[in-house]
Amino acid sequence: xxxxxxxxxxxxxxSGACFSEFxxxxxxxxxxxxxxxxxxxxxxxxxxxGLDDLVARNVAAGRLSFxxxxxxxxxxxxxxxxxxxxxxxxxxxxxxxxxxxxxxxEIAQNLDHYTVVVTKSTVPVGTGREVEAIIxxxxxxxxxxxxxxxxxxxxxxxxxxxxxxDRVVIGAxxxxxxxxxxxxxxxxxxxxxxxxxxxxxxxxxxxxxxxTFLAAKITFxxxxxxxxxxxxxNVHDVARGIGLDGRIGKKFLHPGPGYGGSCFPKDTLALVxxxxxxxxxxxxxxxxVDINDKRKKQMAQRIxxxxxxxxxxKTVAVLGVAFxxxxxxxxxxxxxxxxxxLQAAGxxxxxxxxxxxxxxxxxxxxxVWAKDVYSALDGADCVTILTEWNEFRALDxxxxxxxxxxxxxxxxxxxxxxxxxxxxxFVYSSIGxxxxx
Ligand code: NAD
Numbered sequence: 435x436x437x438x439x440x441x442x443x444x445x446x447x448x449s450g451a452c453f454s455e456f457x458x459x460x461x462x463x464x465x466x467x468x469x470x471x472x473x474x475x476x477x478x479x480x481x482x483x484g485l486d487d488l489v490a491r492n493v494a495a496g497r498l499s500f501x502x503x504x505x506x507x508x509x510x511x512x513x514x515x516x517x518x519x520x521x522x523x524x525x526x527x528x529x530x531x532x533x534x535x536x537x538x539x540e541i542a543q544n545l546d547h548y549t550v551v552v553t554k555s556t557v558p559v560g561t562g563r564e565v566e567a568i569i570x571x572x573x574x575x576x577x578x579x580x581x582x583x584x585x586x587x588x589x590x591x592x593x594x595x596x597x598x599x600d601r602v603v604i605g606a607x608x609x610x611x612x613x614x615x616x617x618x619x620x621x622x623x624x625x626x627x628x629x630x631x632x633x634x635x636x637x638x639x640x641x642x643x644x645x646t647f648l649a650a651k652i653t654f655x656x657x658x659x660x661x662x663x664x665x666x667x668n669v670h671d672v673a674r675g676i677g678l679d680g681r682i683g684k685k686f687l688h689p690g691p692g693y694g695g696s697c698f699p700k701d702t703l704a705l706v707x708x709x710x711x712x713x714x715x716x717x718x719x720x721x722x723v724d725i726n727d728k729r730k731k732q733m734a735q736r737i738x739x740x741x742x743x744x745x746x747x748k749t750v751a752v753l754g755v756a757f758x759x760x761x762x763x764x765x766x767x768x769x770x771x772x773x774x775x776l777q778a779a780g781x782x783x784x785x786x787x788x789x790x791x792x793x794x795x796x797x798x799x800x801x802v803w804a805k806d807v808y809s810a811l812d813g814a815d816c817v818t819i820l821t822e823w824n825e826f827r828a829l830d831x832x833x834x835x836x837x838x839x840x841x842x843x844x845x846x847x848x849x850x851x852x853x854x855x856x857x858x859x860f861v862y863s864s865i866g867x868x869x870x871x
Pocket of ligand 1: 440441442443444445446463464465466469517518519520533536537540554555556557585586587588589696697
């Protein structure tokens with residue numbers, strides 16, 4: 435089979451490479467000439483574990499290629515996927531669909547045989563029908579069907595998420611389109627992946643329902659963590675105690691500084707707007723959005739309080755700025771709220787992140803970037819952990835203590851044990867746990 439993938443970002447590049455691993459011929463298209471040039475040279479423009487090998491292997495096998503030219507990419511394809519960005523629209527929080535609609539017009543100009551047009555981007559209900567209308571208008575006689583195939587991969591574990599997903603959701607508008615999609619995902623049928631075949635609208639909504647549910651789950655445990663702090667309970671034990679109940683489930687019950695990243699903030703907001711627009715408001719999600727926004731801002735106050743209530747003229751060492759480990763993605767990362775608030779309060783921020791510093795430099799002016807963990811700590815008044823990268827989990831605590839001016843650690847990811855930290859002589863604070871048991 436043969437497909438074109440429009441948009442070669444975190445989703446398009448991973449999905450394209452994974453489909454090629456399934457044996458499909460994939461041409462990835464992007465408008466960003468630099469990205470395509472780098473990919474043609476064998477460089478991977480994003481940080482995603484395992485992606486370089488996967489891409490290299492499939493390029494060498496002749497199943498994966500990159501181009502700026504959609505016409506060339508669409509020759510002889512069974513399906514064309516739209517995997518472009520759908521960021522928040524400035525001002526109102528609705529999903530900005532201009533890239534999706536732009537791609538639909540370009541597809542229409544190049545349709546010359548029956549093709550399934552698949553939206554993989556996260557798009558509000560009704561977008562697939564609008565894509566169909568755009569194509570019909572530009573190419574009234576074109577032979578095509580629309581399908582929705584939202585993507586559930588997570589950055590940092592994107593390849594295994596794509597290759598071994600919990601489920602695949604497909605919204606198809608005809609049996610013919612459904613059959614093309616089933617053939618594309620055949621390797622997943624063989625490993626008995628549940629495939630939910632449904633309508634276009636249901637598939638579109640399922641993606642938002644999934645992301646907003648997960649955002650609500652995180653927000654729930656974050657509020658329980660705050661309550662734990664007030665009443666002397668331990669949020670990890672609460673999370674385990676509830677998570678072992680199969681109706682609740684263990685995952686996504688880890689407290690932290692508030693969710694961030696390229697999906698949850700924009701998708702919660704977009705679903706809130708859709709629901710308001712159709713007169714069926716989602717008050718739970720409206721509250722989740724509000725709590726999370728405030729939480730990210732409050733985190734700087736915790737750090738300032740740990741530094742004695744004033745950071746004027748002090749240096750705060752920040753470990754991790756990406757929104758989660760194993761990615762260089764900085765979109766809506768909590769660090770984008772926390773670091774500027776520390777700077778505004780008079781602190782100098784010295785930071786280190788294993789992968790995201792090149793992105794973060796553009797977004798966090800005034801930060802002093804360190805070449806490794808220990809040089810970030812050298813002479814700092816306190817250290818805060820914002821991202822739970824593996825390399826921060828087993829720091830040499832003696833060395834950390836010797837480098838810091840005062841042994842103060844604010845661990846917003848709860849990667850250390852309060853008892854161990856007290857024993858090591860730290861003034862340690864984390865989220866939802868008594869300082870030392
Ligand atoms: P991204 O910004 O990393 O990549 C989008 C790419 O599309 C960019 O390289 C851009 O240059 C390209 N592009 C835009 N318009 C184009 C056009 N007309 N022709 C060719 N290329 C074009 O975005 P992403 O993170 O990969 O997200 C893509 C979609 O997938 C979004 O809707 C997002 O919500 C959804 N999604 C993302 C994730 C994730 O973890 N990043 C997970 C699941 C779903």
